[in-house]
Amino acid sequence: MDAFAIFIQAMNGIQYGLLLFLVASGLTLIFGIMGVINIAHGSFYMIGAYLAWSLMGWLENFWFGLFVGVAAAFLLGLVLEWMFIRFLYDRDHLQQVLVTYGLILIFSELRSVIWGDDVHSVAIPALLDGSIQLTENLAYPIYRLWLSGVCVVIAILMYFGIQHTRLGMMIRAGESDREMTKALGINIGLVYRFIFALGVSLAAFSGMISAPISSVFPGMGSQVLIVSFVVVVIGGLGSIKGAMVAALLVGLIDTFGKVMSLDIFGINIFPEMAGMSIFALMALILIFRPQGIFGKEY
Amino acid sequence: MLNTLVKLTDLHAHYGLSHVLHGVNLEIKRGETVGLMGRNGMGKTTLIKCLLGLVSISSGEIQFREQNTKTLPTHTLARGGIAYVPEGRGIFKNLSVKENLILAARSGFEGRIEWTYDRVLDSFPRLKERLMHGGQQLSGGEQQMLSIGRALLTNPDLLILDEATEGLAPLIAQDIWGIIKVVQESGISALIVDKNFKAVSKISNRCVVMVKGKIVFDDVSPKLIEHPEALKNWLGV
Numbered sequence: 001m002d003a004f005a006i007f008i009q010a011m012n013g014i015q016y017g018l019l020l021f022l023v024a025s026g027l028t029l030i031f032g033i034m035g036v037i038n039i040a041h042g043s044f045y046m047i048g049a050y051l052a053w054s055l056m057g058w059l060e061n062f063w064f065g066l067f068v069g070v071a072a073a074f075l076l077g078l079v080l081e082w083m084f085i086r087f088l089y090d091r092d093h094l095q096q097v098l099v100t101y102g103l104i105l106i107f108s109e110l111r112s113v114i115w116g117d118d119v120h121s122v123a124i125p126a127l128l129d130g131s132i133q134l135t136e137n138l139a140y141p142i143y144r145l146w147l148s149g150v151c152v153v154i155a156i157l158m159y160f161g162i163q164h165t166r167l168g169m170m171i172r173a174g175e176s177d178r179e180m181t182k183a184l185g186i187n188i189g190l191v192y193r194f195i196f197a198l199g200v201s202l203a204a205f206s207g208m209i210s211a212p213i214s215s216v217f218p219g220m221g222s223q224v225l226i227v228s229f230v231v232v233v234i235g236g237l238g239s240i241k242g243a244m245v246a247a248l249l250v251g252l253i254d255t256f257g258k259v260m261s262l263d264i265f266g267i268n269i270f271p272e273m274a275g276m277s278i279f280a281l282m283a284l285i286l287i288f289r290p291q292g293i294f295g296k297e298y
Numbered sequence: 299m300l301n302t303l304v305k306l307t308d309l310h311a312h313y314g315l316s317h318v319l320h321g322v323n324l325e326i327k328r329g330e331t332v333g334l335m336g337r338n339g340m341g342k343t344t345l346i347k348c349l350l351g352l353v354s355i356s357s358g359e360i361q362f363r364e365q366n367t368k369t370l371p372t373h374t375l376a377r378g379g380i381a382y383v384p385e386g387r388g389i390f391k392n393l394s395v396k397e398n399l400i401l402a403a404r405s406g407f408e409g410r411i412e413w414t415y416d417r418v419l420d421s422f423p424r425l426k427e428r429l430m431h432g433g434q435q436l437s438g439g440e441q442q443m444l445s446i447g448r449a450l451l452t453n454p455d456l457l458i459l460d461e462a463t464e465g466l467a468p469l470i471a472q473d474i475w476g477i478i479k480v481v482q483e484s485g486i487s488a489l490i491v492d493k494n495f496k497a498v499s500k501i502s503n504r505c506v507v508m509v510k511g512k513i514v515f516d517d518v519s520p521k522l523i524e525h526p527e528a529l530k531n532w533l534g535v
């Protein structure tokens with residue numbers, strides 16, 4: 001690979017990592033703040049992608065579709081928290097996994113009923129279609145740049161929100177001492193409902209904006225869930241900073257692994273190794289630093 | 299004016315199968331300071347948690363401002379004017395001192411504002427020097443000051459202090475009693491749990507003694523000192 005190709009792959013790796021961050025951050029927040037393991041998180045990503053596909057079709061406007069989709073996901077989050085999740089805060093993790101697994105099955109069936117099992121694609125919005133010419137024969141798609149930018153902005157907003165807003169204070173207080181937070185007059189249940197809905201919207205939003213660069217297919221939720229869990233474990237359960245670092249790490253490893261080649265006995269072993277290497281990294285982290293890179297600081 | 303703020307009637311509470319409160323009756327009037335005493339494990343903290351809705355009662359009734367609190371969640375009770383300084387202080391360790399305070403600050407029942415951020419800092423000058431420190435960097439005395447200051451910032455009508463001076467050096471404990479005195483003079487009712495029976499009976503209008511989930515003594519404070527043999531049995535002093 002020459003320098004430009006490496007640069008392009010690095011950009012792709014970072015972009016994939018940032019997108020992973022967006023999904024993983026919701027997962028890690030819901031775990032870190034409410035102590036709930038939500039394995040249905042990937043379903044929201046999948047729902048987001050399918051929503052993007054139908055909304056863009058009906059509304060014929062990417063931006064409006066994005067807005068409607070995120071609002072719908074937020075409402076879905078509020079309802080799900082009220083119907084299921086709020087009963088899980090004081091339960092053990094096994095019960096949380098069972099209930100949210102139930103949600104996966106429900107959403108997967110609903111998806112099949114509503115949208116069918118076909119693979120779809122979503123067009124890149126006209127405004128962001130095209131590429132930036134880097135050299136004579138190398139170009140980088142504008143949409144991917146935009147996507148990375150959006151992820152960075154959301155990451156900054158999230159960090160700022162937790163560290164410097166009143167809501168952020170409530171969240172941190174609730175994590176430190178839930179009873180005391182209530183005893184100060186804070187309706188922590190409402191805060192949690194909001195956070196859960198925010199997490200659902202984030203996952204759906206990630207699914208929506210990634211739809212134009214990947215395809216929309218039934219198994220996309222579980223695929224992203226597994227990688228997101230790897231990210232969350234590497235970064236430290238509950239840590240936003242950790243999710244960012246780990247997501248970039250996983251994004252780069254995965255992307256470079258797929259394009260490198262190393263022939264052994266005429267077989268290129270790298271693509272397979274790449275898939276494995278992130279799990280190997282997770283295993284190493286679990287053995288030597290089980291709390292993750294950043295432990296549980298935001 | 300001495301009307302009732304809190305009234306507990308025949309309160310029973312359980313943790314799982316263990317029966318902890320066995321029919322507690324207690325009344326706190328407006329502006330009154332009640333001292334609650336008893337040996338370890340007699341149910342004082344449980345009583346407080348029931349009052350705050352943090353532990354659910356098995357039977358009996360709790361009235362706050364003449365309203366049954368049965369269906370009210372903790373945060374609503376707090377907003378109705380109950381402030382809580384728990385045993386172990388309950389400081390948010392991942393928030394700075396300043397954040398601990400401003401998170402709590404609000405006007406009280408019917409919009410009353412007596413305690414402001416500035417007034418709390420003036421009352422606890424030591425906190426002023428530590429505003430940007432994290433909650434976990436404070437000494438025990440500073441933590442208790444923060445916990446009390448935080449409670450006052452909610453502008454309560456009833457301040458509940460569980461183990462008010464536990465683990466504090468005598469001089470610091472004196473500071474805390476001084477603050478409680480100021481609170482008392484401002485007309486806020488208080489329910490104070492502490493092992494120091496002399497200090498409690500001195501500051502309270504009424505003393506209440508609990509033994510095994512029951513109230514065995516409830517009278518004006520000077521009366522308690524007239525019963526040395528009972529004190530020995532109930533409190534081990």
Ligand SMILES: Nc1ncnc2c1ncn2[C@@H]1O[C@H](COP(=O)(O)OP(=O)(O)OP(=O)(O)O)[C@@H](O)[C@H]1O
Pocket residue numbers: 313316318336337338339340341342343344345385
């Ligand atoms: N969460 C709990 N689960 C089960 N039992 C509990 C729990 N909390 C307290 N108990 C038990 O209930 C009884 C009353 O406890 P409580 O904390 O109310 O007593 P206390 O008077 O505040 O004691 P102390 O002076 O030690 O603070 C004790 O026997 C205690 O062991």
Ligand SMILES: [Mg+2]
Pocket residue numbers: 342343344385460
């Ligand atoms: Mg106690």
